[in-house]
Amino acid sequence: MSAATVTLTSAQEAENKRINDENERLRRKATTRRRVGLFFSYLALVLITILMVFPLIVVVLVSFTPNAITQTWPPKLIPSEFTLENYVSLFERLPIGRELLNTVVFAGAVTIISVFFDSLAAYGLSRVDFKGRGILLGVLIATMMIPAMALLIPVYKLLANMGLVNSYLGIIIPRMADVGGIFLLRQFFISIPKDLDNAARIDGAGEFRIFAQIILPNSIPAILTVGMFNFMGNWNDLLWPLIMTSKPETRTITAGLAMLTGHGSSVTPYGVVMAGALISALPLLIVFFFVQKRFVEGIAMTGMK
Template sequence: MRVLKYGALLVGAGLVLLPLVWMVVASITPEAAIVRYPPSLLPGGFTTDHYTQIWERIPFGRQFLNTVVFAGGVTAISLLLDSLAAYALARMDFPGKNAVFVLILLLLMIPPQVTLVPLFQLLSSLDWINTYQGLIVPRATNAFGIFFLRQYFLTIPRELDEAARIDGSSEFGIYRRVILPLSGPALLTLGLFHFMYNWNDLLWPLVFTTETDMQTLPAGLALFMGEHVIEYGLLMAGAVLTLLPMVAAFLLVQRRFIEGIATTGMK
């Protein structure tokens, strides 16, 4: 029974890690060795050529920067806008509050792909295709983020607001000096969600960028693969460099991250 349990877990973990391990192996193996038949998990040979060539064969540095700006920009702006909206919904009473909340819930239920075609037309007419603002601004707020932070803000005792209000604090002051400082873990978790989601996204940058120099890494690599004779070693080096920041970030804060997902069950 014990053997079976650990056997199943080891096989499961092995299968899950296989493509990631293979990526690393292939990225440091000479092309001739990785396309040899029969294939092997350890084809032998060693090279760093793929890692030096990737910067020249595609504008990898530029696409890396694009990915950082896109994912970082969306994360920073969305955290600000999400938390402002969540504050109003969680801590204030005003006419129309329910309508706004229902709108947020409705947005959560609609598949985001439905807006791609009209957004493409809209961004084209604004001349925002192939721009950072075109990639970032339509995602500057997020229904899930607002919902997530609202739920968190609701758990912060109301007495704290009242105390600050008696001390003459404005609403913005309460938001900034009471609520935000108490929401560090929630903001960090949500920030990670936003950053990973956008860093990893393929369809969005595929639609709103057409120039190689404006693509993010997932789109850039996928299109490079589609357009050239496939050079797997090179692609795997690019893939490793693309995934590395996310894997590192995850390993650093995995506990909080996994708990964040377990408690929200969303996204």
């Protein structure tokens, strides 16, 4: 082998080694960046989780803390003793069973009725061609800009004149449709191929049959998502039930808990209120536990459409 060949081979080996070293350096750099990114991502998730869970932990701890200790300053995060007196006092002060039933009726009825009407409106705005469809959609979206507080007194007076104060109908009727739900379902319905509609029409199907047998079965995640948002919003609603109900026969649990603050006493029984808040939150946590997969799937799919 000549000296020139040996020199060329050595140069190639040196170049290959340099390239391999550079690739290894870049790989290590990319790995380091990825690990740093993952570290900060997990750190952010942990911090957000702590911020989200911390109030729930406080509610649980205070609900088992003697009421006298909850009035001390500075407050004690971890009480020196635990008790069930707050739960006993809660059931003595409020008809919790009746108020929970009222809340289930209110939130459940509003959710079922609202999702039905929202899906019908969304079907018309997404699958049916008619003049003024875009204008109608714009008007509906514009109504979302009207502050809800501005409508409270007019709606209350209207329902009071109809004799619907302290009744299920009074708190349910104004919530029978939701523009946000209409918009979300419309966005999802648009993504469903219209070829399915045309094929059904060829087979003699009408609009309601297309809606019931084609659109709804293909929109279960979106419908569950809208329904879950609706149910949670109405379950946790305080102001509307507080205005429309003053009797235990129709009062929801949130309105009942509000009655514990500032009525006949300058001291709020925080332990009792927290016990009620925990009881109020448990049904939502149970429902979300069973539907969380479809709920998250529906949010993702609706957001991509």
